[in-house]
Every structure is written in C-alpha cells, then in structure tokens.
Amino acid sequence: MLMERFAADPTASVPKACHGWTETMGAYRFFGNDSVDWRDILAPHWQQTQQRMGAEPVVLCLQDTTELDFNGQEAIGLGPLSYEAQRGMYLHPTYAVTPQREPLGVLDAWMWARQKRDKFGKRGGPKESLRWIEGYERIAEMALELPSTRLVYVADREADLMALMLRAHELGTPADWLIRAAHNRCLPDGEKLWQRTVSGKPVGEIAFTMGSRHGVKARTVRQQLWVQRVDLPAGEGKTVAATSIVAREFDAPAGAKPIEWRLLTNRSAASLDDAIQLIDWYRARWEIETLFNILKNACRVEALQLSAIERLERALALFMVVAWRIAHLMRLGRTCPDLDADLFFDPDEIRGAYLLTSVKQPAKPTLNEVLRLIARLGGFLGRKSDGEPGVKTIWLGLKEVHVAAKTLRGLRAVDDGDNCV
Structure with a gap:
C-alpha cells in the first residue's frame, strides 16, 4: 500500500501521500519496525529485476554513490558528508539497464553513514572502497545464475581500483568490467598507461549527441579513439590484462571544455566497432545519475522526517523502486x-x-x-x-x-x- 501511495504522488511528504491519519501513523510504524530489514523490502524487486535481466543478451550493471544531505535533522546514526559539518548518509546502488538504456531495476545497494574523524584524522568503520569490490562480487554471483545474459559492471573513476580488477581475475571474470580510469599507471616497461594508449594513430572516430544537463545545452560531440591492450601491474609480480581506451573530443565549440574519457576494461576491442560499443556502454552510465535525480528531486528523500538512519534505510528501499518506475515509464514511452x-x-x-x-x-x-x-x-x-x-x-x-x-x-x-x- 505504501508503494502505491508513494508511486502515485512521488513529490508528496509521507503524511500527504498517505490517506489520512491512520495510514500516516501506519507508515511511520512500518519505518520504525526493527524487525523489518530494508533488504527484505527490496527482495521482491531484486527477484523481478533478475527475471527481466534474464530476457536480455547484455545487461549493464551501473554502480555509483550519492550523498544524501539531512543537515539540520536530528536523526540518530547520521554522519559527516563531503564537508565535515554536514550530516547525512551515503547510498550506493547497482542499477541494471540494457545497452539501449531501458531501466530493468535496482540489483543491490549499500547504505551507510561515515564515522567522525578521530584526533589523528582517521575514520573508523569498514573501508569504503570495499563497496566497489563487493558490488562486483554480487554481479559475478548473478552472472552464474544468468548464463544466457552477459553482465557488464560499469562504474566511474572512483572504481579504478587494482583490487577490484584483481578480484575479478581471481573469480575468472564471470562478469565483464568497464571502468573510467583515474590513475595513469606505470606499466611493467616503465611507460605510463595513457601515453602508451595514444602513442599511435587513432583507430577511428565516434560522433554522438550529448544531451543537455546542468544548464548546458545539448551538442554534437566528435571524438577520436585510441585502443591499446596492456598488462597492468597488480603487485608481487602479478599483472591483469586490460584494454585501455582513450576517447578525445576534437573541434569542440568555442567556450566548451573538450570531453575526454579514459576507460579500462577486461574486454578486447579488436575493431573500431568494438571500441564504439564500449564507449556507448559507458555513456549509458548516465542513467544512474537520472535515478539519483528522481530520488532527490521527485521523491524528495532528503526531506524525509524520520528519527533514525534505520528508518531512513527502509524508506529509501521503497523510494528506489518508485524512482525506477518513473525512469522505466519515461524510457518505455520512447522505445x-x-x-x-x-x-x-x-x-x-x-x-x-x-x-x-x-x-x-x-x-x-x-x-x-x-x-x-x-x-x-x-x-x-x-x-x-x-x-x-x-x-x-x-x-x-x-x-x-x-x-x-x-x-x-x-x-x-x-x-x-x-x-x-
């Protein structure tokens, strides 16, 4: 019933979305029920998402993190955000979409609040980079359950971790990975990764329309592509084989910052079409930003007035499904x-x-x-x-x-x- 109420009026507060005082109090009792785990709330949606994935030849499993600002609220369990004085929590979902960007659903999620720094400037709690590695492990498990579907882990620069690539290699890479590179690594022969990648002639070009976002108008982007197969050092004499791709914009409009992407993937790219396909898959990563936009601006989750982080987690489990439904409707209306x-x-x-x-x-x-x-x-x-x-x-x-x-x-x-x- 709560899902129906929130889906029908995603911008409303809890009291406004519910039909009267009885439903409102029931909603708050539900969010405050310690016997209800947020994972149990999402479990049916996870199952349905996996069924939808099984009907697709390729599924992109997008991962990213967003911070939820509850500054000024007294909810128990919140922690600092990017600025130490802010109070809030973090949400890190895995979002399944097709290469044509049709949203299939939320697959997994991490939710946590940071601990305050101690007198030495260090934080307690689990290492936050583990969420990227555990996220891949979850997708790898699912890949074994979906033998007819190729799963591709797609993430931005924060996921550029050798520990993640090495873990995928140890598991036999049951799911592909495609990550935007953050580190210009030193290769075994001493040359730098990005310099090696662009040392030869580009293999070709790609052109696409970059949609409007954050007040920037839509425009056509043309990029030259370089592709290089490399061995990345993984410590103790180990290496991980990867394909490095650099996509560099040329003839950008005056005043516009040229768009350049540096990507790493386990997949080989033997032809220009292979490289273009990987670029298109990475561009689909924007769909998880759309999910975050809906959560914050349509569902207005940062306006939730709940007294503890556990209650916020239960509410967020519901609203992630509502946000997916809105994104799904938009995409199906087009396709x-x-x-x-x-x-x-x-x-x-x-x-x-x-x-x-x-x-x-x-x-x-x-x-x-x-x-x-x-x-x-x-x-x-x-x-x-x-x-x-x-x-x-x-x-x-x-x-x-x-x-x-x-x-x-x-x-x-x-x-x-x-x-x-």
Whole structure:
C-alpha cells in the first residue's frame, strides 16, 4: 500500500501521500519496525529485476554513490558528508539497464553513514572502497545464475581500483568490467598507461549527441579513439590484462571544455566497432545519475522526517523502486510508444490525464500518448523541437493525475445519481 501511495504522488511528504491519519501513523510504524530489514523490502524487486535481466543478451550493471544531505535533522546514526559539518548518509546502488538504456531495476545497494574523524584524522568503520569490490562480487554471483545474459559492471573513476580488477581475475571474470580510469599507471616497461594508449594513430572516430544537463545545452560531440591492450601491474609480480581506451573530443565549440574519457576494461576491442560499443556502454552510465535525480528531486528523500538512519534505510528501499518506475515509464514511452497504457496506469489515471488536458480519450490509449499528456501537466510543451518528455515533467504530471484519479473515485463513491462519472 505504501508503494502505491508513494508511486502515485512521488513529490508528496509521507503524511500527504498517505490517506489520512491512520495510514500516516501506519507508515511511520512500518519505518520504525526493527524487525523489518530494508533488504527484505527490496527482495521482491531484486527477484523481478533478475527475471527481466534474464530476457536480455547484455545487461549493464551501473554502480555509483550519492550523498544524501539531512543537515539540520536530528536523526540518530547520521554522519559527516563531503564537508565535515554536514550530516547525512551515503547510498550506493547497482542499477541494471540494457545497452539501449531501458531501466530493468535496482540489483543491490549499500547504505551507510561515515564515522567522525578521530584526533589523528582517521575514520573508523569498514573501508569504503570495499563497496566497489563487493558490488562486483554480487554481479559475478548473478552472472552464474544468468548464463544466457552477459553482465557488464560499469562504474566511474572512483572504481579504478587494482583490487577490484584483481578480484575479478581471481573469480575468472564471470562478469565483464568497464571502468573510467583515474590513475595513469606505470606499466611493467616503465611507460605510463595513457601515453602508451595514444602513442599511435587513432583507430577511428565516434560522433554522438550529448544531451543537455546542468544548464548546458545539448551538442554534437566528435571524438577520436585510441585502443591499446596492456598488462597492468597488480603487485608481487602479478599483472591483469586490460584494454585501455582513450576517447578525445576534437573541434569542440568555442567556450566548451573538450570531453575526454579514459576507460579500462577486461574486454578486447579488436575493431573500431568494438571500441564504439564500449564507449556507448559507458555513456549509458548516465542513467544512474537520472535515478539519483528522481530520488532527490521527485521523491524528495532528503526531506524525509524520520528519527533514525534505520528508518531512513527502509524508506529509501521503497523510494528506489518508485524512482525506477518513473525512469522505466519515461524510457518505455520512447522505445515502446504503442504499448497499451492500461498496462501501466489504472483507468482513472488515464481518464484523469485526458480530462485535465481537455483531449478526447480514444478507445485504446497508448503509453506514449498518456505519458505526453501527463508530462504536459508537469510543464512539457510538446512542440516538435521538444522531443520526448523527461523524468521531471513526468513526475510533476503524475502528481496532478493522482489528484484527478482520486477525485473520480470519490465522485463515483457518492453515487447519488446526479453525476455522470
């Protein structure tokens, strides 16, 4: 019931999302129930996500960390963030998407709060870099359960850890890994990694559209690609074989910082097409940033008023599924626009979208038609140049549709014979 309430009105606070005082108190009792573990809440979603993964030939398992700022709140168990004076916690999920960027669901998560530094400037608790290694181990276990699906671990520069690559090698690399490099490592012959990679001619070029983000307009990016197979030192005479890729933008617009990516992967790239595929897989990493955006700005998880970190963890388990649902709707509206809308919305939500936009409802509304109407209620203009709606206008529109559906149900319940609802 809580999942239905939060999914119907993702921007609402707990009291507003719930239907009355009884449900509100029930929600807070649920979050405060020490016998409920947040992993148990997510377990059914994990199972369904794994089933969806089994139907795909390739699945990208994206990992990243975001900090949740609860500064000013008195929740027990919170810790410092990037700035020592801030109070909050960290969330590190594994997010499964297809190479076409269709979100399949959340696979795993770490949630924790940092301990304060001691007088020597050190923190207690587990080493935070372990989350990247354990995240790969979880994906490796799943790869054995999905023999027909290739799993690819994709992460940003913080995951550039030799311990992770060595662990994957020790396990026999059941899942591929693709990581943005942070360290210009010294190779066994003394040459530096990045200099070795770009020492020859580029193998070719790639061009793609970089979407707008953080106030920066969308633009076309053209990059030259260099590829080199190398042996990375792994200590005690050990090495790990990897492919190093450098993608360097050329002819960038005036005033724009050229985009350069340095990637490491266990996979070989024997051709230009192989290298382009790996670049495309890395570009899909942005989908986990979309998930974080929905969690913070649509679900407004940083506004949760809960008294302990354990309660926040239970709430976050629910909201991660809500955030995935919004992202999933947006992507399916683009890739499968002709699906029946009633597969995703109940009849009152569909009718509410048409009533609020003064559009005549057809006999079989499609997913894309209903999503565009919902997005219009959230501020989407729907001009030819606007493309398809994004997650922000969808989540804002869902709030309006929820109110309309609730009104329709209320009018029907009156049943006084004076309405035609």
